[in-house]
Amino acid sequence: MNELIPKPVKILKVKDQTPIEKLFTLGVKLGQKPGQFIEMSIAGVGEAPVSICSSPTRGNVEVCVRRVGRVTNALHRLGAGARVGVRGPYGNGFPLEKMRGSEVVLVAGGIGMAPVRAVLQYLLDKKKEYGEIKLLYGIRDYSMMLFKDEILKLMNSKACTVYLSYEKEDEVCKRLRKEYPERVCQGVVTKLFEMVKLNPEAHAVVCGPPVMFWFVFKEMRNRGFPIERLYMTLERRMKCGIGKCKHCVVGVGSMMKYVCKDGPVFSGVEALTMRGMKYVR
Amino acid sequence: MAKADLPKLFRTLAKYGPVVAPVRVGENVVFREVTSLEEVELEYTRSLTPPKKLFLGPQEEILKFDGEKYEEVFEDGKAVLFGVHACDINGLLKLDEIYLDSPQDEYYARRRENVMIVGMSCVPDERCFCTSTGSSYAYGGFDLFLHDIGREYVVRVRTERGYEFTKDGYFKRMEEKDFLAFKKAEEKKVRSIKRKVDLAGIGDLIDVTPKSLWEELTAKCLACGSCNLVCPTCQCYDVLDVLELDIRSGSRIRRWDSCMLKRHALVAGGGNFRPTVVERTANRLSCKVGGEIRCVGCGRCTVYCPAKIDLVEMLERIRVGA
Ligand SMILES: Cc1cc2nc3c(=O)[nH]c(=O)nc-3n(C[C@H](O)[C@H](O)[C@H](O)COP(=O)(O)OP(=O)(O)OC[C@H]3O[C@@H](n4cnc5c(N)ncnc54)[C@H](O)[C@@H]3O)c2cc1C
Ligand code: SF4
Ligand code: SF4
Ligand code: FES
Numbered sequence: 001m002n003e004l005i006p007k008p009v010k011i012l013k014v015k016d017q018t019p020i021e022k023l024f025t026l027g028v029k030l031g032q033k034p035g036q037f038i039e040m041s042i043a044g045v046g047e048a049p050v051s052i053c054s055s056p057t058r059g060n061v062e063v064c065v066r067r068v069g070r071v072t073n074a075l076h077r078l079g080a081g082a083r084v085g086v087r088g089p090y091g092n093g094f095p096l097e098k099m100r101g102s103e104v105v106l107v108a109g110g111i112g113m114a115p116v117r118a119v120l121q122y123l124l125d126k127k128k129e130y131g132e133i134k135l136l137y138g139i140r141d142y143s144m145m146l147f148k149d150e151i152l153k154l155m156n157s158k159a160c161t162v163y164l165s166y167e168k169e170d171e172v173c174k175r176l177r178k179e180y181p182e183r184v185c186q187g188v189v190t191k192l193f194e195m196v197k198l199n200p201e202a203h204a205v206v207c208g209p210p211v212m213f214w215f216v217f218k219e220m221r222n223r224g225f226p227i228e229r230l231y232m233t234l235e236r237r238m239k240c241g242i243g244k245c246k247h248c249v250v251g252v253g254s255m256m257k258y259v260c261k262d263g264p265v266f267s268g269v270e271a272l273t274m275r276g277m278k279y280v281r
Numbered sequence: 282m283a284k285a286d287l288p289k290l291f292r293t294l295a296k297y298g299p300v301v302a303p304v305r306v307g308e309n310v311v312f313r314e315v316t317s318l319e320e321v322e323l324e325y326t327r328s329l330t331p332p333k334k335l336f337l338g339p340q341e342e343i344l345k346f347d348g349e350k351y352e353e354v355f356e357d358g359k360a361v362l363f364g365v366h367a368c369d370i371n372g373l374l375k376l377d378e379i380y381l382d383s384p385q386d387e388y389y390a391r392r393r394e395n396v397m398i399v400g401m402s403c404v405p406d407e408r409c410f411c412t413s414t415g416s417s418y419a420y421g422g423f424d425l426f427l428h429d430i431g432r433e434y435v436v437r438v439r440t441e442r443g444y445e446f447t448k449d450g451y452f453k454r455m456e457e458k459d460f461l462a463f464k465k466a467e468e469k470k471v472r473s474i475k476r477k478v479d480l481a482g483i484g485d486l487i488d489v490t491p492k493s494l495w496e497e498l499t500a501k502c503l504a505c506g507s508c509n510l511v512c513p514t515c516q517c518y519d520v521l522d523v524l525e526l527d528i529r530s531g532s533r534i535r536r537w538d539s540c541m542l543k544r545h546a547l548v549a550g551g552g553n554f555r556p557t558v559v560e561r562t563a564n565r566l567s568c569k570v571g572g573e574i575r576c577v578g579c580g581r582c583t584v585y586c587p588a589k590i591d592l593v594e595m596l597e598r599i600r601v602g603a
Contacts, residue, residue: 003384008349043346044524044531068549083349237548239520242384245538246517247545250554252563253571254484 003242006041006085013080017064018144021111022076023053026061028086033093034118035233035265038063039241041085045074049238049260052089053114055121061086064114064146090241091264094119094231099203103131105196107216109138109189109208113146115233116207124159133160134196138189138212142172155180163192188212190219198225206232217268227268234259234266250274282434286451291318291363293446297397298359301335303328312362321364324429326406327579331513332362332369333376336392340536343388343520347530354532355388359395366403368577370423371416372513373398375575379516397442400426402470408580410476410593414570416577417471430462476580478593479600484571487563490599495559498595501588502558506539508565508582508590514575517545540565562595570596 010027017023030038032052040063041047048071054062067076075084096119104123108116116135123133135154139145155162155176164184166173177184185191189212204225206216213232221227236248236259243261251257251274257266266274282290294300295316302321303310309329310322330339342354373393380389400423403409411417419426424443428435435455438444455463509515519538524531538545541561546554555561569576569592576592583591 001384002353002387004387005344005351005353006349008351041349041351043349043351044522044528046522047520072549085346085349085351235548236554237546239518243382244379244386244516244518245520246540246568247519247538249564249568252567253486253488254567255488256567256572 003087004240006039006047006087008083009086011078011080011082011084012060014078017146017148020068021064021066021146023062023064023147024075026063026084026086028061029056029059030061030089031056032061032089032118034096034122035093035115036089036091037115037241037264038086038088039090039238040065040071040075041087042071042074042078043085046071047085047087047239048072048075049090049241051115051118051233051264053117055118055125057125058121064111064117066111087241090260092262094205094265096122100129101131103134103199103202105134105136105198105202105204107136107189107204107206107208109212109216110140110144111146112207112209112212112233113137114207116205117147117150119205120160127159131202134163135160136163136165136189136192136196138165138192138208139167141166141168141170143170155183163195165189165192188215190215193219193223198223200224200226200229202229204230206230210235213271217271221268227272230268231265232268232271233264235264236260282436282452284429284432284434287434288318289449289451290446291321293449294361294363294397294399297361297446298395300361300363301332302363315363323364323401324404325364326404326409327366327581327584328369329581329585330511331372331579331581332365333373333513335360335362335396336373336376336389337380337516337518337537340534341388342532343535344533345530346522346533351533353387355391357391357395359397361397361399363399364401365398365423366401366579367419368403368409368411368416368579369513370398370400370419370426371411372577372579374422375514375577376516377422398423398425399443400437402427402429402466405470405474406580407476408584409474409578410478410580411578412471412474413476413478413480414574414576414578417474418467428463428466430459430466433459433462435459435463435466476593478596480570480574480596483596483599484567486599486602487566487571490563490602492559494598494603495563498598499558499562499590502541502562502590503588504541504543504558504561505587506541507585507587508592509539509541510537511581511585512569513577513579513581514569515539540568566592566595566599 013025015023037051050063053064238248239245241260248259255274302315305322310325380386424440426437517538518535
């Protein structure tokens, strides 16, 4: 089989998330692992890697895409019924089997909420197999919050404990802070660690922009969280998604890895020992 | 076989498919299609572009699309790649590790199957260092290999496909004296490769090399990417879509890319994970010798660098740390 030929897939539904992000439901089930991604293709424009933001337990594949360049803008112009090309799923995904039986702390910032949502849905659907779920989500303001309905509903439920930080206060954020003063605060996402008791027996999943990752990493480490139980995703330029084109490599010297094939999920230990990753700071 | 019989072998090989061989063009030697043995440069040091171009084209169409319907594009064609040196054959074996690894690259895999390879002993110069990278001898990765032992060639057969070409009467069984001549010729070649570089643990040394030394080593680098384009083991490619005038059909093309170019690690929004030649050179060296040795010591990147940046000198300075 030629892995580079995309499969045509129908867009079933498009839902606005923020002024720059949309959620696409695709007419395909891929049996993916949370944390895996697909290469989405628009003929004549190109391909872009995007994380699958839905759990395999929920059926069709969903992706949440931020409009930033050629492919992503072209995608935003498409509506339900249009077709896109899909390859994948690719990448390792989160080691959810290792996390079985333990508490899971999810930390998300910005578009990082997309892969985290796939994990969250999975954990909620397999509630019995996992311990407590905590979600720490950092947003700029309410307008930039992804999956608004779902997050607001979860804040009010016992299935998981949601902690929220926002940088700019608006009406909704203010209301939420008043309603849940022990779980909502103004500031960057690391500020939430003042409100959360970290359990060193837990596992953590961290997704967000590179700067955020290093701050979260340091904060958690300083608070005694074992970094070998922490997992994060990396984003790099990608072309093939299958370990050939070598655009996505990270690391220097003897520790070089393909983000597409060896990742995009890496453990805290890998993050610490792969020097190239730190150039990001 | 006697050297005088080479034209015969050439003619039977040509029945398999078009022959691509080293040809002298001005100062350089390049691989191109030939119709007679006279055109072939039998004794050369290194070709400008590596023969990998037959398997991974500098620019090739991979699929056609019409709206969101995608169709594979593949030209099937047998060919003979004639006169390839041990370093370049080893280079192909290194590319095999990437392109034949699951999921394999169908384009590469099919060409690798279709193209027959006839190796040829080389004429090393002072820039070759293949004995340090373990690639001065090809154990496999070819169909036939011709070793020059004076008036004759010792022919090593590696595949059944190659064996088919050795059935003609002018091939003789090797005798004791031929083995000795072969051994002597190989020893002479190995001795003539004077350039050495110690690669043990170099990956970790690259890792701890201070920025100041990187800056010094790369000060003259033009970020032109020539070192990548001539390298027999560079694997990177870029992909782009080309639209027809009807703006719905077109083709997806891939072409060699270069990690020394600024755009290689550029992401949307202008972020770049390897913004300067320092990070890019560290990446290139890590890729070549940081972990598994992916350099075959052909010396091309040094010979064809317009800024005269010498890979082995860089590695020596990295070892010394100053
Ligand atoms: C594993 C992974 C998961 C991702 N998940 C998501 C997601 O869920 N939602 C989302 O909105 N974005 C995601 N991204 C980022 C997304 O891939 C880029 O925003 C996208 O490639 C930009 O393409 P473009 O053509 O619109 O931009 P352009 O700027 O026009 O990009 C041109 C080309 O550069 C490459 N490129 C540019 N930026 C990136 C980047 N950040 N990562 C990889 N390649 C890039 C692409 O090959 C693209 O075709 C993910 C990236 C990776 C690597
Ligand atoms: S060929 Fe020389 S100048 Fe050009 S990118 Fe390579 S090292 Fe730099
Ligand atoms: S890195 Fe340089 S010497 Fe090594 S194989 Fe590539 S071109 Fe040849
Ligand atoms: S995206 Fe091509 S090697 Fe990783």
